Amino acid sequence: MSDEILPSLARARQASAKGGNGPLWSLIFETLIRCTTTLVVLVLLFILGTIFYEGAGHISWEFLSQPPSEGMTEGGIFPAIFGTVFLVIFMILMALPIGVFSAVFMVEYAHEGFFKRVIRAAVNNLAGVPSIVFGLFGLGFFVLFVGRNLDYYALGVPRNAAEAQVIELRRTEVRTAAMKEADARALQEPAYTEFIAQKVEASAPIPRRVFGQGAMFWAAATLAILVLPVIIVSTEESLRAVPASVREAAYALGATKWQVISTVVLPMARPGILTGAILAIARGAGELAPILFIGVVYAAPNLPLTEPINFYFFQMPVVNPFLEFMHLNYHIYSLATQSTDTEKARPIQFATTLVLVVLTFVMNLTAIILRRKYGTRR
Amino acid sequence: MNPAAIRARLRHPTSFLSLARERTIEGALMLCGAISIVAISLIFIFLFKEGLQALGSIHLGDLYQAKTVAQKYDAATETTIDLPPQYTFTWQPVSEKPKFSFVPLILGSIGVAGISAILSTLAGLGIGIYLSEIASERMRSIIKPAMELLVGIPTIVVGFFMLAVVAQPTFELFQSLGMAKVYNDTYNMFIGALGVSVVIIPVTASLVDDALRAIPMELRAGSLSLGATRWQTTWRVVLPAAVSGVLAAVILGFGRALGETMIVLMCAGNAPNITVNPFDAVRTMTATIAVEMGAAAQGGTHAQVLFLLGALLVTLSFVLNLIVETIAARFRKRIRL
Numbered sequence: 155m156s157d158e159i160l161p162s163l164a165r166a167r168q169a170s171a172k173g174g175n176g177p178l179w180s181l182i183f184e185t186l187i188r189c190t191t192t193l194v195v196l197v198l199l200f201i202l203g204t205i206f207y208e209g210a211g212h213i214s215w216e217f218l219s220q221p222p223s224e225g226m227t228e229g230g231i232f233p234a235i236f237g238t239v240f241l242v243i244f245m246i247l248m249a250l251p252i253g254v255f256s257a258v259f260m261v262e263y264a265h266e267g268f269f270k271r272v273i274r275a276a277v278n279n280l281a282g283v284p285s286i287v288f289g290l291f292g293l294g295f296f297v298l299f300v301g302r303n304l305d306y307y308a309l310g311v312p313r314n315a316a317e318a319q320v321i322e323l324r325r326t327e328v329r330t331a332a333m334k335e336a337d338a339r340a341l342q343e344p345a346y347t348e349f350i351a352q353k354v355e356a357s358a359p360i361p362r363r364v365f366g367q368g369a370m371f372w373a374a375a376t377l378a379i380l381v382l383p384v385i386i387v388s389t390e391e392s393l394r395a396v397p398a399s400v401r402e403a404a405y406a407l408g409a410t411k412w413q414v415i416s417t418v419v420l421p422m423a424r425p426g427i428l429t430g431a432i433l434a435i436a437r438g439a440g441e442l443a444p445i446l447f448i449g450v451v452y453a454a455p456n457l458p459l460t461e462p463i464n465f466y467f468f469q470m471p472v473v474n475p476f477l478e479f480m481h482l483n484y485h486i487y488s489l490a491t492q493s494t495d496t497e498k499a500r501p502i503q504f505a506t507t508l509v510l511v512v513l514t515f516v517m518n519l520t521a522i523i524l525r526r527k528y529g530t531r532r
Numbered sequence: 533m534n535p536a537a538i539r540a541r542l543r544h545p546t547s548f549l550s551l552a553r554e555r556t557i558e559g560a561l562m563l564c565g566a567i568s569i570v571a572i573s574l575i576f577i578f579l580f581k582e583g584l585q586a587l588g589s590i591h592l593g594d595l596y597q598a599k600t601v602a603q604k605y606d607a608a609t610e611t612t613i614d615l616p617p618q619y620t621f622t623w624q625p626v627s628e629k630p631k632f633s634f635v636p637l638i639l640g641s642i643g644v645a646g647i648s649a650i651l652s653t654l655a656g657l658g659i660g661i662y663l664s665e666i667a668s669e670r671m672r673s674i675i676k677p678a679m680e681l682l683v684g685i686p687t688i689v690v691g692f693f694m695l696a697v698v699a700q701p702t703f704e705l706f707q708s709l710g711m712a713k714v715y716n717d718t719y720n721m722f723i724g725a726l727g728v729s730v731v732i733i734p735v736t737a738s739l740v741d742d743a744l745r746a747i748p749m750e751l752r753a754g755s756l757s758l759g760a761t762r763w764q765t766t767w768r769v770v771l772p773a774a775v776s777g778v779l780a781a782v783i784l785g786f787g788r789a790l791g792e793t794m795i796v797l798m799c800a801g802n803a804p805n806i807t808v809n810p811f812d813a814v815r816t817m818t819a820t821i822a823v824e825m826g827a828a829a830q831g832g833t834h835a836q837v838l839f840l841l842g843a844l845l846v847t848l849s850f851v852l853n854l855i856v857e858t859i860a861a862r863f864r865k866r867i868r869l
Contacts, residue, residue, distance in 0.1 A: 159751060162769045166755035169764040180763030184666055190658035191675060194733055201693050201730070255564035263558055264565065275857075276568040282784075282853040283846055284576060284791025286818045290825065291844040294578040298830065379571045386568070411552060412557045433684075440686030443793035443818070446678050446823050462614050483688040483794075490692050491798060500696065507692055511685070518684035 202511065206431055209508030212501045217510070222453070227499050231506050233400065236457055237370070237479035238513075241445070242438045242477055244374035244517060245381065250431055252378070253385030254420075260386070261393040262415055281383035287442035292376030293368075297448060304368035311361045316445075328358045368449030370458055371475035376444050381434035388433065392426020425528040429521045438519040439510070442483035449477075450484040452492070482510045558566035575846060583840030589833045590632060595840070598622045598631030623804040623815075625824060625834045632837045634844070636804040640721070640814035644796055647725035647810060652732035652789070653782050656750045659733070660740025660781075665766045676741075682734040691798035694727040695719070699799060707809070717813040724800030725810070728792045736785040743777025746772055746867050776863040780856045787852035792846065793818040817845050 220230035255275075259320075264270040305311035312318035332353035336346050370427075396419050404414040458477035462469040489503045490496060496503075593599075597619040603612045614642065621635040663672055691700065699718050706715035747770050755765040771778070801813020815823075821838050828835040 159754065162751055162773055163754045163758060165772070166760040167758045169768045170759035170761070177761055180761040183767070184764050187658045187662045187666060190655050191662045192658060194655055194682075194737075195678055197730065198678060201685070201690070204687070204697055205693065252564050252567050254563050256568060259558075259561035259565035263561060273565050273568055276572045279850060279853055280568055280572050282597060282787060282791075282849050282856075283572075284793065284818060284849055285577065286791070286793040286821050287579065287842050287846045287849075290582075290821060290839055291575045291578055293575055293825070294582050294839065299578070302749065310687040323792060382568060382571070410554050412554050436684055440684070440688070442686075442688050443822055446822055483686060486688055486692050487794065487798070490695055503692065503696065507689055511689055514684055515681065516688055518681055522680050524675075 174529050192327030199247075205504060205507050205511055208501070210507075211264035212298050212376075213508065217222035217505060226252075226495075227495060227502070229491055231482070231485060233454060233457055233480040234482045234485040234506070235509065238473075238482045238510075239451075240458070240473050241267075241370055241374055241377070241481065242435050243368060245377040245438045246431060246435055248375060249378035249381050249385055249434060250384055253430070253434075254389050254427055256382075257386045257389035257393060258415060258420070261390055262411070262419070277383050277386050280379070281387075283376045284342045285380065285441055285443040286446075287354065288376050288380050289446050289448065291379075292372055292444060293447045295376055296372040297366060297368060300365070301369075301372065304365040305361075305363050309361045309364060311363050311366065321358070325354055325358045328354050368447060368478060369476045370449055370473075370479045373445040373448040373450070373479075374475070376448055377438045377441060380441065380444055383438055384434045385427075385430045389423065392423040392429075395426065396422045429528075432517050432521040432524070436514045436521065440483070440514050442481070442487060445481065446484070449479060450481045450486070451478045452480075454478055454480050463509065482506060482513075484532050485512065538567045553605075564698075569725065575868075576843075579839055579843040582836055583843040586632075586833055586836035586840050590837070594632055595634045595837075597635075598624070598633040600629060600631070614843055621806055621835025623820070623835065625828075630834065631835075634817075634841065636806045637815060637817045637820050637841070639806055640800070640804065641816040641818070643721050643807075643814055644728060644800055644816055645786055645792075646723045646747055647722065648728035648732055648789045648792075649782065649786040651725065651729040652785050655729070655733045655813045656781065656785065657740055657778065659737035660744060660778075661766060661771075663737065663741040664744035665762065665770065676738075679734040682730070683738075685731065687731055687792065687794045688798075690727050690730050691795040693794065694723055694799045698726070699723050710778055710807070714809060715811040716809065717803075717811065719799050719801040719813060720811045721800055722806075722810040724796045724814075724816075727795040727799050728789050731792065731795070732785045732789050735788060736781050739781035739784060740778055743774045743781060743863065746863075747773050748867075774863075776859050776866070780860040780863065783852055783859070784856050787849050787856070790852070791818060791849055793822050797822050819842050 217230040219232050221233050222231065223229035260270065260273060264273070302311075302313055306313050306317075306458065310321075312321055329350060332350040335353070336349050341349055345395075400418055400422065401414055404418045409417070454477075458474050458479045459471040460474040462471045486503055486506050489499050489506070493499050591599075600618045600620065602615045602618070604614050604615055605611075620631065621633045622631040623633055623636050624631040659675070663675060663679075667675060692869070699745050702723065703715065703718045706712070718787055750845055752771060755769040756762070760768070796816045797819040800816065800819065802819060803813040804815045805812055805822070807814060821842055825835065825838050828838055
């Protein structure tokens with residue numbers, strides 16, 4: 155820096171020596187800058203104000219708790235809220251442990267060197283990858299590669315035409331055998347066809363695709379990778395903020411490295427980790443591009459639930475992450491651009507946007523306040 | 533936490549078992565750390581794996597200029613003869629003879645990202661300077677969280693806002709200003725870029741703020757004591773010292789704008805035109821992927837070309853990121869000296 159100071163000050167000396175209009179220019183530029191800042195803050199307020207003003211009137215308990223009706227021009231957005239909430243729950247369940255442990259490794263274990271530099275570069279690049287690319291990746295890797303192979307090896311779903319033909323051949327065999335049997339029993343027409351169909355479905359059903367299609371689980375996995383850098387960076391910051399003296403005290407008491415981390419460092423870093431998790435959830439809830447091809451649908455007839463499962467005392471359906479789902483962001487997007495009557499659906503669009511804004515803002519505000527309070531940031 | 537409390541929660545490691553446990557945990561943590569590397573590698577591998585298959589059915593040159601071969605029936609000889617092939621910069625993936633020229637998409641992306649980079653550099657620089665040099669502690673504690681909130685706005689909200697509230701009145705405004713001949717589309721490059729800058733400005737602003745605040749106070753004190761005004765100090769001393777940090781912020785903003793999807797998809801008009809008029813509808817690389825991937829048949833040439841477009845996009849952002857990293861590293865090194 156020292157080689158920087160003297161030329162800088164020389165410039166300052168020159169500027170002040172010219173004197174004259176210095177104060178005037180200062181005034182002009184500073185006013186300009188104040189105006190710019192005010193303008194941007196006003197734009198922020200205008201955006202929020204408009205959405206609140208236009209949307210608030212349409213918010214009601216019915217709107218939040220009912221499915222849409224009348225071709226999306228009436229009714230509520232409950233399925234979209236449901237889909238968004240469970241999507242981010244699955245996402246954070248995947249991302250948080252990996253992100254936190256990854257940060258622990260970076261701060262506590264990794265030595266300065268090649269491996270650490272590569273991880274650091276990977277995290278930085280991951281943060282810079284355009285969100286739509288995550289969408290392509292999720293489709294190409296999770297759905298088409300992992301999902302389709304799971305389907306093939308676990309359920310026998312054909313991956314290509316040749317494999318589909320094998321199944322078709324087997325069905326033909328079974329059908330021929332069933333026809334013979336039906337002839338032998340001398341069945342009449344409706345019963346005849348039914349008998350054959352039953353036989354074929356029983357011994358050679360067409361395997362149904364379960365994993366190799368867009369689904370909440372893959373969408374959550376894709377988003378988890380997207381938010382990983384957010385969690386890693388904020389956890390790292392909070393781990394670094396834990397004073398060395400506390401660690402040393404724990405070591406002095408005879409704790410092993412992991413004991414120090416798990417009983418002393420991680421609990422002290424909890425607010426920072428929480429901040430990262432909240433930011434990640436807000437980010438994940440605000441993204442649409444990554445999940446656009448991975449299971450979001452305009453209208454799902456049912457919530458993504460399983461059949462009611464028998465617990466000891468009661469029956470209850472559970473979220474089935476391998477189904478398609480509705481999503482707040484996609485609801486806004488498709489209502490605004492693709493619905494039959496975009497103007498008529500405007501109040502719903504504003505109200506849906508308001509719900510999304512409130513959801514993400516509450517989370518972001520909490521994160522900001524937490525960060526202020528525990529001051530893990532510089 | 534007091535030592536007694538810590539001691540109460542610890543078990544003493546004396547055995548071989550506990551050592552093995554330590555090693556296992558370290559290994560597991562290392563695996564978690566490696567997941568980021570695996571993820572970024574898989575992203576590259578899968579995009580290129582899917583994308584490069586497209587080159588089996590089309591030429592690399594077709595991605596630059598789409599080739600159309602028309603045929604004419606010649607009545608005299610009763611044969612069809614090939615007309616000389618025509619080369620056009622057309623993106624027309626769903627047609628009888630699909631055309632896959634990336635040129636309109638790349639130009640659209642550069643147009644939108646360029647305009648929004650200019651807008652967000654101007655505004656972001658202003659806000660960054662305000663936050664770091666001008667604002668009182670109290671104003672700073674209001675503006676800074678406001679910027680952080682603005683970063684947290686879902687892009688779909690901005691996109692919807694531009695689409696529903698801004699686009700139409702702007703169109704009418706320009707019409708009434710007598711610019712109807714220039715202002716061709718309600719949804720255009722400029723509206724898209726405006727929306728994108730709303731999300732980029734706070735990013736640029738806080739990075740500029742960080743870069744300026746990294747400059748030591750002594751430098752400002754020296755400058756002020758030589759009689760320079762606060763603005764002269766900012767403009768001639770602080771900014772030149774922080775120029776590489778500011779540059780990193782600007783490039784990062786451009787990169788973000790290049791990758792922005794939903795806003796341009798909703799507001800930039802979605803027509804793959806080649807144009808220099810910022811008030812024409814365009815379509816970016818990101819929007820193209822978003823619009824067409826859902827309908828493109830899996831394993832078909834169209835889908836593969838879209839993957840290739842994604843590969844191009846991720847390579848671009850990788851390169852931009854590398855540049856930012858290099859500049860930022862140099863900046864940090866200089867500041868520390």
